[in-house]
Amino acid sequence: MPYQLVGRTVDVRITGDVLTVFDAGEHVATHHVTGMRGAYVTDTDHIPPNMTDTRGLWTSEYFLREASRIGPATKEVIAGLIAQKAIPAQAYQSCRNVLSMGKRDKLVLEEACRRLIDTNGAQRAVSYTAVKNMMAAVRKDHTTRPTGTTTTTRDTTTPAFGTAPVPARDTRGAYLGGAAQFSLENLTKKGPTK
Structure with missing residues (x-):
């Protein structure tokens, strides 16, 4: 109007x-x-002409400054949210929501934003929902995915080598199942026919 x-x-x-x-x-x-x-x-x-006077209102600079306190990836995501809108003020509520998700855990927000922008050239949609979903994925990776441990073993057949560290297995991208996944019945069961 x-x-x-x-x-x-x-x-x-x-x-x-x-x-x-x-x-x-x-x-x-x-x-x-x-x-x-x-x-x-x-x-x-x-838009009314007095809207150019933004004293006391949210501004793009305010959100970029707050995002830079969390990290460079968060600042880039906030800049992307603002750039997507023809009128920057239309992005401010989304910016506020994204930044509020980082109040409890700034590291998780920064990691989620880094994953959203680190797409090796592929363009990924940046939105509040995308950040929220990526934060859930980051939390899940940190709490449910074991990364293995580095153990030390001794090769008893060749004493010249002494103690050699066994590298840790990185299982972050793996599908992890329980012991039942490898039972004889489960392994020999035929999948659905097409």
Whole structure:
């Protein structure tokens, strides 16, 4: 809506993907409705001119400064959230939500953000939900995935080698199952036929 009509009751007509706004029967605005849930469709001409004065309001600089206190990956994710929106203020609630998830564990938030941006050239969507899901994955990796231990063994057949460390196995990407997974019945069972 044009800012001059704030507080007024208007009529709205939706035809296909076009939303038309009428004030007292006069056409005042037209928008194309996006199919994306939660997306903003804003005409920058509808913003009041005093919105350039951001004293006392959230700003992009504020969120970037807060994110840099957590780490460089978090700052990059926050910058990505802001860059995705035509009007930066539309990203501020998502930025606030992402930063609030790091209040309890900044290291998990930073690791989740690092994983989101470290895609070896592939573009990954950055959103509050993506960060939240990645944080859950990071927590799961830290609590449920054993990484093995480095043990020391002695080779008794060749005393010249003495003690040799056995490297630890990295099982972070492995599917881990219990002893029942390797029972004779389970191993010989045929899978579903197609």
